[in-house]
Amino acid sequence: MYILRRFLQTSFVLFGVSVVTFLMLHVAPGHPLQSNPEMRLDPTAVERWLQLRQLDRPLFGRYISWLSRLFRGDFGVSLLYNRPVTELMAERLPSTLLLTVTAFVISLLLAVIIGTYAARYQDSACDRVVNIMSIAGNSLPGFWLGILLVIVFSYKNQLFPAAGMRTPGDGSPADIARHMFLPLSVMVFANFSYYVRYVRGAVLAVLKQDFVRAAKSRGLNDRQLLFRHVLPNAAIPVVTIAALSLPMLFTGAMTAEYVFAWPGIGRFIVSSLLARDYPVVMTVNLYTACLVALANLLADLLYLLIDPRLRVKR
Amino acid sequence: MRRYLPLIVATLAFLLFLSVHGTFQDRTGGEVRNALHVAALTDPLTMNPVFLRDAASEEVSTLLHASLIVTNPSTLDPEPRLFANWQQDNLTYIFTLHEDAVWSDGRPITSEDIAFTMRVVCHPDYTGLLYLPLSYIEGAEEYKKLHSSKFADRNISGIRAIDKKTLQVTLKESYAPFLSMLSFAPLPAHVLAHVEVGQMETHMYSRELPVSSGPYVLAEWKRAEYVHAKANPAYFLGKPNIDNIYYRIIPNAEVQLIELLAGKLDLIPTAVKVEDIAELQKNPEIKIYTNPRLVYDYIAINTNQEKTPLRDLQVRQALSMILDREEVVENILLGYADPLYGPLLPIHFAYDYLLETEREDEADARRRLVSAGYSSLEFDMIINAGNPVRENVAVLLQEKAAKAGIAINLHFLDWEAFLAALRDGDYDLAILGRGAEADPDLSYHWHSESRGNIYGYKNGEVDELLAKANSISDKAARAEIYRRVQQMIVNEIPVIWLYARKAVHAASSDLLNFLPHPSSVFYNVHEWDLDDGG
Numbered sequence: 141m142y143i144l145r146r147f148l149q150t151s152f153v154l155f156g157v158s159v160v161t162f163l164m165l166h167v168a169p170g171h172p173l174q175s176n177p178e179m180r181l182d183p184t185a186v187e188r189w190l191q192l193r194q195l196d197r198p199l200f201g202r203y204i205s206w207l208s209r210l211f212r213g214d215f216g217v218s219l220l221y222n223r224p225v226t227e228l229m230a231e232r233l234p235s236t237l238l239l240t241v242t243a244f245v246i247s248l249l250l251a252v253i254i255g256t257y258a259a260r261y262q263d264s265a266c267d268r269v270v271n272i273m274s275i276a277g278n279s280l281p282g283f284w285l286g287i288l289l290v291i292v293f294s295y296k297n298q299l300f301p302a303a304g305m306r307t308p309g310d311g312s313p314a315d316i317a318r319h320m321f322l323p324l325s326v327m328v329f330a331n332f333s334y335y336v337r338y339v340r341g342a343v344l345a346v347l348k349q350d351f352v353r354a355a356k357s358r359g360l361n362d363r364q365l366l367f368r369h370v371l372p373n374a375a376i377p378v379v380t381i382a383a384l385s386l387p388m389l390f391t392g393a394m395t396a397e398y399v400f401a402w403p404g405i406g407r408f409i410v411s412s413l414l415a416r417d418y419p420v421v422m423t424v425n426l427y428t429a430c431l432v433a434l435a436n437l438l439a440d441l442l443y444l445l446i447d448p449r450l451r452v453k454r
Numbered sequence: 455m456r457r458y459l460p461l462i463v464a465t466l467a468f469l470l471f472l473s474v475h476g477t478f479q480d481r482t483g484g485e486v487r488n489a490l491h492v493a494a495l496t497d498p499l500t501m502n503p504v505f506l507r508d509a510a511s512e513e514v515s516t517l518l519h520a521s522l523i524v525t526n527p528s529t530l531d532p533e534p535r536l537f538a539n540w541q542q543d544n545l546t547y548i549f550t551l552h553e554d555a556v557w558s559d560g561r562p563i564t565s566e567d568i569a570f571t572m573r574v575v576c577h578p579d580y581t582g583l584l585y586l587p588l589s590y591i592e593g594a595e596e597y598k599k600l601h602s603s604k605f606a607d608r609n610i611s612g613i614r615a616i617d618k619k620t621l622q623v624t625l626k627e628s629y630a631p632f633l634s635m636l637s638f639a640p641l642p643a644h645v646l647a648h649v650e651v652g653q654m655e656t657h658m659y660s661r662e663l664p665v666s667s668g669p670y671v672l673a674e675w676k677r678a679e680y681v682h683a684k685a686n687p688a689y690f691l692g693k694p695n696i697d698n699i700y701y702r703i704i705p706n707a708e709v710q711l712i713e714l715l716a717g718k719l720d721l722i723p724t725a726v727k728v729e730d731i732a733e734l735q736k737n738p739e740i741k742i743y744t745n746p747r748l749v750y751d752y753i754a755i756n757t758n759q760e761k762t763p764l765r766d767l768q769v770r771q772a773l774s775m776i777l778d779r780e781e782v783v784e785n786i787l788l789g790y791a792d793p794l795y796g797p798l799l800p801i802h803f804a805y806d807y808l809l810e811t812e813r814e815d816e817a818d819a820r821r822r823l824v825s826a827g828y829s830s831l832e833f834d835m836i837i838n839a840g841n842p843v844r845e846n847v848a849v850l851l852q853e854k855a856a857k858a859g860i861a862i863n864l865h866f867l868d869w870e871a872f873l874a875a876l877r878d879g880d881y882d883l884a885i886l887g888r889g890a891e892a893d894p895d896l897s898y899h900w901h902s903e904s905r906g907n908i909y910g911y912k913n914g915e916v917d918e919l920l921a922k923a924n925s926i927s928d929k930a931a932r933a934e935i936y937r938r939v940q941q942m943i944v945n946e947i948p949v950i951w952l953y954a955r956k957a958v959h960a961a962s963s964d965l966l967n968f969l970p971h972p973s974s975v976f977y978n979v980h981e982w983d984l985d986d987g988g
Contacts (some may be wrong), residue, residue, distance in 0.1 A: 173507070287492065304702060401702075415869075
């Protein structure tokens with residue numbers, strides 16, 4: 141019942157997003173062939189192009205036909221690439237996921253281990269280092285860090301390739317792993333610094349609770365205490381941020397993709413937005429909205445799983 | 455917790471090992487060297503030669519397609535390519551196709567292919583950029599207006615395939631630039647004749663390119679990663695020396711440079727930053743090439759607002775005296791540009807080296823301002839942000855104009871906002887770029903009825919002279935007319951010309967016979983070679 145209600149809510153939100161996006165396109169009009177004094181566009185050809193792509197019709201009509209095509213599973217054809225939007229996104233998604241999911245898993249794992257350790261030994265040298273790293277990682281621009289890594293690891297020492305996902309003509313797993321190293325490092329550093337603060341904070345908060353002191357006085361050892369009492373209770377905030385960052389896995393890492401020429405979906409999304417490739421913009425917005433809604437739903441479901449108390453309340 | 459630690463450490467170590475493994479396999483070692491890696495900033499959008507609108511697609515297109523004619527890289531005169539020779543008799547041209555010219559699937563390239571391509575361009579549903587010059591062909595306009603089928607079928611009266619290798623084209627009126635405008639590549643009729651013209655841009659031909667005519671054929675297109683082109687053994691000018699060309703998409707210019715220095719790229723075409731050149735020249739493994747391009751930058755002057763002082767010629771004269779173009783070229787472009795004082799480029803045969811224009815003179819600028827009745831003036835100038843050269847020019851102009859009593863407010867806008875401001879006329883001055891054709895014909899930008907005349911320049915005598923220059927084919931006579939036209943346009947200062955930037959290419963010193971063309975990097979790619987050091 142709860143899930144059904146959430147589902148209905150979500151569809152309503154998605155509908156709202158599609159309307160708002162469409163209206164926003166009306167406020168910021170344009171298309172890839174709009175007049176540009178630096179190009180020799182032929183106005184009659186542009187007019188014909190608008191007709192062929194049905195962009196000359198009134199806004200409302202365009203929205204209705206977009207919506208009806210959407211229900212038939214047709215997301216439209218990119219005005220720039222002249223190919224179905226879904227195809228364009230599908231071909232960029234795997235390389236994006238390879239990078240983002242790996243970065244997500246590694247940084248979350250590291251954050252949980254190191255964050256817990258830092259909290260357990262609060263104010264120790266390790267804790268201080270973690271704090272500094274976390275501040276640095278959150279404030280250093282990824283772009284700058286990326287270029288720095290390229291200079292150190294690709295130029296000064298030719299250890300790792302600076303650009304691309306594979307050596308053209310190669311593409312073995314080892315080759316891809318090698319190309320992944322630098323973008324992955326930047327992303328892990330940034331994600332880790334973000335997660336580790338939450339993990340540390342959550343664990344610290346739990347450690348100060350009375351039931352932990354009680355458990356300690358019952359004679360539980362460190363490991364039992366950690367796995368039975370502390371971590372399960374510290375999990376809720378961590379799960380929240382982990383779940384809420386899931387959509388970003390699917391929309392790519394713009395900075396890393398740009399600096400390291402990674403063929404991901406983030407670059408595609410940004411360039412399509414800038415070019416006013418409106419079928420792509422619509423689809424991407426809807427896609428992102430879906431992901432955000434799903435991530436929220438997932439977070440809620442995970443709470444039920446982790447915390448039995450919540451199950452009782454509903 | 456501690457139990458899992460070794461596992462985690464082992465996993466991380468394994469990942470690291472995977473990453474470092476094979477790191478030292480330099481491209482030159484072991485593997486076949488016969489591949490050239492070329493950098494590109496963006497992914498091409500299409501491989502279809504008649505729907506090119508962006509620089510990356512145009513560049514790749516010259517690898518994969520052979521054009522009907524080429525223009526000479528230093529004189530810009532039309533020269534044979536697919537058209538091996540031609541004769542002109544008044545309005546009629548007879549073109550003979552190169553006898554060895556074949557499509558990559560082995561079929562001969564015939565005059566019907568060329569006629570078909572021209573029909574596609576003249577078809578009412580064609581949405582590319584090539585129609586304007588072909589509209590001079592007899593019957594082309596009627597075809598554009600009246601052709602009723604969705605396919606590029608039937609005939610245009612001025613285009614006739616005499617035999618398999620001979621094509622006759624008749625113009626409705628004399629049009630001197632016609633030949634030089636034939637630098638586009640044909641479509642294979644046997645693949646595309648049954649495709650509706652309105653569907654051709656989205657057709658799979660545009661992305662898979664199963665059949666083409668150029669020195670290279672498309673082997674693989676990994677989106678957003680690279681385009682792999684393989685030498686075409688059937689190319690009519692001979693199989694290219696370099697077997698493989700990888701056109702790698704690297705959106706960040708700094709990273710491109712690092713890849714070049716690391717030996718992973720062989721060529722960064724056209725857009726090497728001028729401030730990097732001196733450093734690169736010190737490197738013995740890298741060679742810098744420069745050549746003029748058919749583009750220039752200028753300051754647009756908005757005279758459409760009522761009561762704007764810019765309508766006063768003396769004010770425009772004063773403005774055009776503020777910037778020393780040679781100083782701009784020396785200090786901002788470090789010499790990699792030609793200063794520009796008029797609408798033609800030095801590479802054009804009709805360029806006038808003796809053009810009389812206002813030169814930099816602050817005191818005189820001030821005098822003209824005063825004599826026009828102004829003690830001080832204020833203008834809004836828009837510049838597209840992110841173009842450092844134009845930004846620097848604007849700042850320099852602002853600084854110098856202040857001394858002459860003209861305050862210039864600079865607005866650095868992002869590209870979309872910049873275009874919107876231009877469209878709405880919401881500016882006094884703007885720095886813009888513009889492309890020129892190989893032929894010196896100035897009609898597109900300066901004839902009062904041309905759609906490219908966006909600033910509303912109008913001079914009846916210029917119109918007449920431009921029409922006359924297009925109706926005669928004698929080069930010297932045309933040059934004489936253009937000399938007069940240039941002077942007339944320049945006298946009215948409709949815009950302020952700044953400079954024509956040069957293309958700067960950085961190539962590995964192994965690359966041999968590289969001869970860049972003002973509008974194409976791969977002009978003679980079939981002659982390029984890689985020095986294997988042996």
